Amino acid sequence: MAELRTEEMVLNxxxxxxxxxxxxxxxxxxxGEVVVDAIPHIGYLHRCxxxxxxxxxxxxxxxxxxxxxxxxxxxxxxxYVLGVEKLLNIQVPQRVEYIRVIMAEFQRIASHLVxxxxxxxxxxxFTPFLFCFRDxxxxxxxxxxxxxARLLYNYMWPGGLSHDLPPGFVEKARAFIKHFRPAIKELxxxxxxxxxxxxxxxxxxxxxxxxxxxxxxxGPTLRGSGVKWDLRKCEPYSVYDKFDWDxxxxxxxxxxxxxxxxxxxxxxxxxxxxxxIIEQALDTLPEGDVQAAIPKRxxxxxxxxxxxxxxxxxxxxxxxxSDGSQKPYRVKGRAPSFSNLSLLPEISRGYLIADxxxxxxSVDITLGDVDR
Amino acid sequence: MSSADTYFKNIGKGFWTVLLGMKVTMxxxxxxxxxxxxxxxxxxxxxxxxxxLYVNMDDCIGCNQCGMACPVxxxxxxxxxxxxxxxxxxxxxxxxxxxxxxxxxxxFAKCCYCGLCVPPCPTECIYMTDVFEFSxxxxxxxNYSFITLTPEEAAQKTEQAKAAEKEAAAxxxxxxxxxxxxKAAQPQNVTPxxxxxxxxxxxxPPAAPRPAPAVAPAPQPAVKxxxxxxxxxxxxxxxxxxxxxxxxxxxxxxxxxxxQEQATRAPQELKPNDNPKGSAD
Amino acid sequence: xxxxxxxxxxxxFWGSLVSSIxxxxxxxxxxxxxxxxxxxxxxxxxxxxxxxxxxxxxGWAQPLADVTKLIQKEDIIPAAADKALxxxxxxxxxxxxxxxxxxxxxxxxxxxxxxNLGIFYIVAVSALVVIGILMAGWSSNNKWSLLGAMxxxxxxxxxxxxxxxxxxxxxxxxxxxxxxxxxxxxxGWFWNWFVFGKFPFLFITFIIYFIAxxxxxxxxxxxxxxxxxxxxxxYHTEYSGMRFAFFYLAEYANMFVVAAVAAVLFxxxxxxxxxxxxxxxxxxxxxxxxxxxxxxxxxxxxxWTLPRFRVDQLMYLSWKILTPxxxxxxxxVGLWVVLRG
Ligand code: SF4
Ligand code: SF4
Numbered sequence: 003m004a005e006l007r008t009e010e011m012v013l014n015x016x017x018x019x020x021x022x023x024x025x026x027x028x029x030x031x032x033x034g035e036v037v038v039d040a041i042p043h044i045g046y047l048h049r050c051x052x053x054x055x056x057x058x059x060x061x062x063x064x065x066x067x068x069x070x071x072x073x074x075x076x077x078x079x080x081x082y083v084l085g086v087e088k089l090l091n092i093q094v095p096q097r098v099e100y101i102r103v104i105m106a107e108f109q110r111i112a113s114h115l116v117x118x119x120x121x122x123x124x125x126x127x128f129t130p131f132l133f134c135f136r137d138x139x140x141x142x143x144x145x146x147x148x149x150x151a152r153l154l155y156n157y158m159w160p161g162g163l164s165h166d167l168p169p170g171f172v173e174k175a176r177a178f179i180k181h182f183r184p185a186i187k188e189l190x191x192x193x194x195x196x197x198x199x200x201x202x203x204x205x206x207x208x209x210x211x212x213x214x215x216x217x218x219x220x221g222p223t224l225r226g227s228g229v230k231w232d233l234r235k236c237e238p239y240s241v242y243d244k245f246d247w248d249x250x251x252x253x254x255x256x257x258x259x260x261x262x263x264x265x266x267x268x269x270x271x272x273x274x275x276x277x278x279i280i281e282q283a284l285d286t287l288p289e290g291d292v293q294a295a296i297p298k299r300x301x302x303x304x305x306x307x308x309x310x311x312x313x314x315x316x317x318x319x320x321x322x323x324s325d326g327s328q329k330p331y332r333v334k335g336r337a338p339s340f341s342n343l344s345l346l347p348e349i350s351r352g353y354l355i356a357d358x359x360x361x362x363x364s365v366d367i368t369l370g371d372v373d374r
Numbered sequence: 375m376s377s378a379d380t381y382f383k384n385i386g387k388g389f390w391t392v393l394l395g396m397k398v399t400m401x402x403x404x405x406x407x408x409x410x411x412x413x414x415x416x417x418x419x420x421x422x423x424x425x426x427l428y429v430n431m432d433d434c435i436g437c438n439q440c441g442m443a444c445p446v447x448x449x450x451x452x453x454x455x456x457x458x459x460x461x462x463x464x465x466x467x468x469x470x471x472x473x474x475x476x477x478x479x480x481x482f483a484k485c486c487y488c489g490l491c492v493p494p495c496p497t498e499c500i501y502m503t504d505v506f507e508f509s510x511x512x513x514x515x516x517n518y519s520f521i522t523l524t525p526e527e528a529a530q531k532t533e534q535a536k537a538a539e540k541e542a543a544a545x546x547x548x549x550x551x552x553x554x555x556x557k558a559a560q561p562q563n564v565t566p567x568x569x570x571x572x573x574x575x576x577x578x579p580p581a582a583p584r585p586a587p588a589v590a591p592a593p594q595p596a597v598k599x600x601x602x603x604x605x606x607x608x609x610x611x612x613x614x615x616x617x618x619x620x621x622x623x624x625x626x627x628x629x630x631x632x633x634q635e636q637a638t639r640a641p642q643e644l645k646p647n648d649n650p651k652g653s654a655d
Numbered sequence: 656x657x658x659x660x661x662x663x664x665x666x667x668f669w670g671s672l673v674s675s676i677x678x679x680x681x682x683x684x685x686x687x688x689x690x691x692x693x694x695x696x697x698x699x700x701x702x703x704x705x706x707x708x709x710x711x712x713x714g715w716a717q718p719l720a721d722v723t724k725l726i727q728k729e730d731i732i733p734a735a736a737d738k739a740l741x742x743x744x745x746x747x748x749x750x751x752x753x754x755x756x757x758x759x760x761x762x763x764x765x766x767x768x769x770x771n772l773g774i775f776y777i778v779a780v781s782a783l784v785v786i787g788i789l790m791a792g793w794s795s796n797n798k799w800s801l802l803g804a805m806x807x808x809x810x811x812x813x814x815x816x817x818x819x820x821x822x823x824x825x826x827x828x829x830x831x832x833x834x835x836x837x838x839x840x841x842x843g844w845f846w847n848w849f850v851f852g853k854f855p856f857l858f859i860t861f862i863i864y865f866i867a868x869x870x871x872x873x874x875x876x877x878x879x880x881x882x883x884x885x886x887x888x889x890y891h892t893e894y895s896g897m898r899f900a901f902f903y904l905a906e907y908a909n910m911f912v913v914a915a916v917a918a919v920l921f922x923x924x925x926x927x928x929x930x931x932x933x934x935x936x937x938x939x940x941x942x943x944x945x946x947x948x949x950x951x952x953x954x955x956x957x958x959w960t961l962p963r964f965r966v967d968q969l970m971y972l973s974w975k976i977l978t979p980x981x982x983x984x985x986x987x988v989g990l991w992v993v994l995r996g
Contacts (some may be wrong), residue, residue, distance in 0.1 A: 013798050020887060035802065035966060062445035065488035126875060126963025129399055132701035136408050150424035150502065156488040164489065165422060192398045192960070197388040198876055199962045355802070356885050356965045385976060395960040399700040407704040 010038055013355070017046045021124045021359045024369030028346070030358065037358055040350045042343055047373040055333035060086050060160055060300040063333065068154040070335060071371035073116050074314045076102075076109035076145075079158040081311035084239060085320045086160040088309060089302035097290035098162050099241045104175070104283045105145070105157060106240075107276040111182075112141040113314035114222075114269040114276075117366045121266055122193050124363040125202050130193040137185055140178050147171065161296035172284050179277055186273060194270055203266060204257030207349045207361035211260065217348065218341040221316025222272065223365055226252040226265030233312040240311075245282045247275045262364035269366070301328050315339050315366060339371035424487045425506040427480055429520040433465040433499035436473035440491035440500050448484035449491060452477035454528075454535035465497045474535070475521055476528035482508070483516040682753065686907035689951060690718040696952070697959045725903075728896035733796060736893065740794035744787050745894065745901035751783030752908035759915045760835045762925045762939030773834035774822055777916060778815070781871065784909065785811045788890050791902075795893035803889025806879050806966055810870055813973040814877075818867035820981035824860045824988045825849055825920045834916075838924030848923045856987045861921045863981050865950070868913035870969070872906065875958035879966055914950035915943060922946045 016027040025046035031039040051070055055063045067082045068075040080102055087094060119134030142152040147168050149157040157164050193199055209219070211227040224231055232249040234242040250271040252264030302324040310319035316338025325331040342365050350361045410417065419425070436453035453473040456462055462471035492501055510516050521528060691706075694717060698705025710716025732741055758773040770776055785808055792804020828849060829837040841847050849857050870877035879885070886892070891902045918924055923946075925939030964972065 011798060021885065035806075058445055062443070062490065065445050065486055065490065068488075122962065126878070127961060128697070129402075129701050129959050132703065133402075136702055139408075146423065147420040148422070150420065150422035150489060151487065154486070154488070156490065164493075168420070168422065188398055192395045193962070195391055196395055196962060197384070197391040198964060198968075201968055202962060202965055354965060354967065356879070356963075359885050392957075392961060396956060399956060399960045402702055403696065403699045405702060407699065408702045409704060411704070411707055 008033065015358070022362060023120065023367060026343075026362070026367070026369055026372070028358070028362070030355070032355060035354045035356075037350050037353055037355060040347045040358065042346050044340075044343070044369075044372050047369045049370075049374065051335060051374040052333055055330060057329060059328050060302070060330060063330070064159060065154065065156045067335075068156055069370060070337065070374055071313060071315065071318070071339065071368045072153060073113040073368050074109055074318075074371075075153065075155050076105045076157065077113075077311065077313040077318060079155065080106045080240070081309055081313070081318050082320050082322075083158045083160050084311065085307050085309035085322045086300065086302065088307045089305060089322060089324050090160065090297060090300065091303075092161055092295055092297065094161060094295045095290040095292065096241070096288045098292050098295070100283050100287050101163060101167060101292065102158055103240055103242065103245075104280055104287075105148070105155075107280045107283075108141050108144060108175075110276050110314045111273050112138045114273050115141075117269055117314070117363075118189070118193075118266065121360075121363040121366075122199075124359045125199055127193055127196075127199065130189055133185065133189060133192070137182055140181070144171065144175055144178065147174070159296060160300050162294065163292040166292045172287070175280065175284060179281060182277070183274075186270065190270065194267060200256050200263060202356075203262035203360055203364065206257075206262045206353060206357045207265075207364060208258045209260040209265075209345060209349050213348055214260070214345070217345045219316065219345055220338050220341065221312065221314065221366075222265055222268040223316060223342045223345070225250065226268045226364075227260035228252050228254070228264075233310055233317060237310070239309070241283075242279075244286075245279045247278045247282075250275060262360050265364040265366070299328065301326070310336070313338055315368065315371060316342060335374055337371045337374060339367040339369075343367050343372055419504040419506070422502075423504055423506075424489045424502045426482060426503050426508055427485065427491070427500060428503045429478060429480070430499040430501075431475065431478065431520055431522045433467065433497040434475055434478065434520075435465060435469055435471050435497060436475040436478075437496060439494040439496060443490045443494045444485075445488060445490060446484050446486055448481040450477060450479040450481075451475065452528075452532070454531040455538065456531075457534065457538055465499070467497045469497055474523065474528075474531040476523060476532050478520040479517055480520065481517045483513050679753065682756065682904070682908045682911075685911055686904050687718040687722070689907045689910065689955075690721070690903075691715060692952070693955050693958075694718070696955050700956075700959045722900055725895075725900040726897055730896045730898070731893075733893050735796040737794035737796065740790045741893075742898075744791035744794060745898040745905070746787075747790060748784050748787030749901045749905045749908070751780055751787060752905040752912060754780040754783070755912040756908075758834060759912070759943075760838055760919060760924060761943055762936045770833070772832050774826065774832050774837070774916070774920075777834075777912065778819055778822065781909070781912065782811070782815065784905070787905075791894070792890035795890070797893050799886045799888075800890050800892045803886045803892070806886075807873065807890060809966070810873075810877065810879065810969055810973075813970060814867045814870040814977075817863050817973060817977035817981045818871060820978065820985055821860045821864035821867065822916075822920065824857065824981075824985045827985070827989055827992055828857065834919050834924070838919055838926060841923040842926050844929060848926075848928075849921050856984050856991065857921065859980065860984050860988070861917065863977050863984065864917060864920070865953075867973075867977060868917060869954060869957065870973070872909040872913055872954075874906075874910065874954050876961040876963050877969060878958075878963060879969060910951055910954055911947055914947040914954065917950050918943055918946035 010031050010033050013030040013032050014027065015030050016022040017025040022028065027043040027046065029041040029043060030037055031041075049069065051066055054066055058066065064079055064082065067078040070078050083102075115134040115138040119131035119138075122128070122130035122134075145155060145157075146152045148171060149155045149164055151157075209223070209227050211224075211229050214224050214227045214229065219227075220231070228251050230249050230251050233239065235247075235249050250268055252259055252261075252268055254260070254264060256263045304324055304326040306321065306323040308319060308321045310317055312318070317336065318338055319336035321332070321334040321336070322330050323332040345365065346362065350358050353361065436451060438451045438453075441447075441449040441451050452475070454476050456472055456474050462474070464470050487502075489502060508516075523531065691714075695705045695713065706714030706717035708714060709720045732738060755777045758770060758776045760773075788807045788811075789804045792800040792802075792807070795801075825837065826832055829840045831837060831840070837849075841849055849861075851858070869875075879889075891899055894902060923942075925943045927938060927942055
């Protein structure tokens with residue numbers, strides 16, 4: 003029998019594809035439906051964050067940080083202000099740090115909810131998506147009552163916060179947590195342990211720990227591969243060392259360690275850990291003036307600083323160089339999504355197009371974070 | 375055998391989890407919706423809500439602190455020095471106003487609602503309101519002008535300030551040359567300044583409240599204990615702006631005018647002008 | 656007399672015309688109602704309310720507005736498309752769905768065509784849909800469409816087998832391929848329905864048929880041909896306006912076909928569940944449509960609950976689970992029929 007002549011097909015996925023989570027373009031080389039190669043093309047959401055930062059005062063950069071990873075604005079701000087404060091060498095009141103941690107953890111939950119919900123959407127389940135967004139809205143309500151915005155907060159300022167917690171915040175946050183715990187259980191029933199979902203995600207896009215480390219992956223993507231690495235614990239910043247919580251890692255219980263299901267499930271479990279942190283922080287919230295340490299003029303001495311923090315997507319770091327003026331000489335953002343995205347070709351070869359979607363979703367990128 | 379075992383187990387698990395999922399969705403079919411019917415019902419906007427900005431020009435001293443704080447540069451402020459003979463009044467915080475604000479534009483198409491412009495203001499006259507529905511078909515219409523001067527007035531103020539500056543420069547030069555010459559120059563610029571303030575008041579009769587502070591500025595600050603609502607009396611003259619590009623906030627949508635303050639400030643002119651101008655835009 | 660129309664008008668041209676138009680008259684409102692139900696049910700399952708404005712009362716006119724919008728839209732044919740096939744495809748898909756209505760016994764007194772091979776005919780014409788979808792995918796000249804079409808072809812062909820085997824089990828019990836006869840064989844109270852007969856074999860048969868029918872209508876969790884998150888919109892990616900509406904309509908028409916067939920085969924068709932209570936030709940229509948709607952509801956319910964299968968898992972389900980089970984089932988039912996009658 004004569005050999006069948008087959009050809010590989012180049013398929014352009016994105017930038018307007020429904021499941022690339024933004025304006026990512028992936029050039030797929032497919033053999034039938036099997037992915038032979040996947041080449042991500044980025045830059046569609048490039049907004050010159052780093053160049054902008056060079057002509058802004060330190061304070062004015064905060065709204066720009068918000069927009070880097072627009073699903074994790076609080077975390078972005080947190081890392082940035084920690085850096086500026088380190089440059090300025092100022093101590094912020096404890097209350098400020100506690101509130102920042104509360105906000106950052108709420109933001110982490112909100113971001114994970116988006117990630118989980120859209121992941122369900124990628125796999126074809128529409129309903130969990132809306133359940134996740136319903137709960138995320140409640141977190142955004144909390145943010146809005148605190149700082150007035152629902153997405154891009156500009157809440158953490160170098161030296162303090164734009165506002166103190168509003169009256170009623172603590173009660174509302176507690177009520178949310180009470181409502182939210184059963185909601186996660188329901189989500190697990192509906193999606194996480196659904197056999198079709200498990201079959202779609204287990205053993206797909208397996209990322210071995212060594213490859214993850216070599217590519218500089220971080221966050222749930224790294225922890226999904228079983229690596230216990232979380233900067234909140236391993237290199238505690240802010241007041242994270244005061245709380246009792248655990249790093250969750252992938253278990254490979256449904257398939258292989260480091261598959262899509264693990265990466266997905268780590269996020270679900272991390273939500274619970276974040277809730278634990280928030281509860282403890284709410285219980286031990288110190289009193290104080292949140293604006294006491296805000297400097298009149300942010301004019302750090304000549305120097306440079308590198309701060310890293312754990313954003314919902316992984317290790318988010320800022321490298322800030324000060325030349326002694328009111329504007330930084332250079333601000334460089336190390337975006338977790340960028341490193342994580344670079345894994346894509348590595349873990350998607352040999353899977354089907356449908357798996358490709360599952361893999362992109364499980365790596366959980368924000369294009370704003372990738373392109374900056 | 376074990377593979378056959380897993381085969382049946384998988385089928386069983388598949389069915390079971392599907393049923394579990396169906397139970398969840400069925401339960402939610404009968405739980406009340408959490409969404410609201412937007413244009414009919416609105417979510418309450420918290421006190422700190424950051425939406426459209428408003429500038430209370432009565433209190434603005436034209437210091438441009440807000441413009442400098444803005445990271446996107448969407449606030450454009452032009453000022454003109456007032457003449458020593460003009461009294462612009464004081465702000466509600468007791469600061470003396472020295473500058474005519476001839477241009478105060480905020481381009482809400484650029485604004486990112488970060489709120490950075492609010493805290494630096496020394497008189498707390500720029501602040502966030504709860505208006506968030508102001509979409510436009512034309513991007514230029516999002517460039518709001520807040521000045522209370524009419525364009526003619528603004529132009530005159532600028533010119534007058536320029537003239538004054540020139541004169542001051544000339545004066546300086548003259549002072550350097552001969553100290554006696556300046557004495558004669560001074561009375562001359564008093565008269566033009568008074569002429570300048572008058573014409574707009576006559577040319578645009580509806581904008582009556584504007585000349586009021588120019589003519590009798592003294593009582594105004596005294597009755598204004600706070601910022602909010604204080605602009606109610608001024609607003610009509612803001613709306614009088616006829617230029618197409620510049621839309622002006624309609625006062626009634628931003629703040630309910632405070633009746634008592636309205637009353638102190640020429641109420642009879644205010645009533646008829648309020649609406650037609652707001653809708654003219 | 657199985658068709659009251661031909662009884663009154665005669666079996667000539669006009670009689671045939673009128674009785675063939677009736678299903679069309681049914682499909683359109685049904686599709687609109689089903690779309691509305693889908694919108695509302697999905698919304699409430701997701702803690703939303705769905706359309707509320709169009710037509711005042713709970714947005715009942717929303718599907719109407721949607722269709723009107725689609726009709727008004729510009730008819731875009733991609734420049735690189737194979738025009739003839741591109742235009743023909745939606746029509747063919749719709750015809751496949753529509754033709755099946757000819758053999759559905761809406762009531763003892765109304766069936767488009769009371770042919771002896773009724774169920775066989777439905778299975779056969781439903782298969783036309785595959786050709787239409789393949790045509791659509793191929794002629795669009797779009798890689799995503801082609802992938803979707805290929806998936807559909809594989810999927811529909813695979814699922815014909817378990818569904819046909821499931822149907823066969825019922826046919827063995829009823830001893831007829833005529834749908835009216837199958838209904839008649841289940842008359843009386845609801846425990847006479849085949850779904851409860853030869854317990855549990857026919858119940859399993861029903862499950863197999865229902866799953867397979869979901870796949871045949873490209874409903875979730877088997878909606879991989881149009882998997883919007885993977886293939887953008889699959890075979891109808893390039894379609895818009897009226898042609899897209901045709902695909903849409905065909906999907907809902909098909910949904911009801913499989914639901915009606917399931918109702919006939921397993922739930923007594925036009926029989927009242929309570930013996931002679933509320934039975935008769937007119938109530939027959941009510942019962943059949945009612946039972947069909949319940950099954951349509953389950954289809955909708957599943958769609959908004961489940962994630963989507965992957966292509967290979969779909970094949971696995973069909974060939975390694977449904978087909979063997981159907982075969983075992985058919986053997987057991989056959990044995991039962993032979994031994995116990
Ligand atoms: S809110 Fe921010 S962007 Fe808008 S005018 Fe104020 S400082 Fe500028
Ligand atoms: S900071 Fe306040 S007073 Fe100064 S220009 Fe801006 S609005 Fe006017």
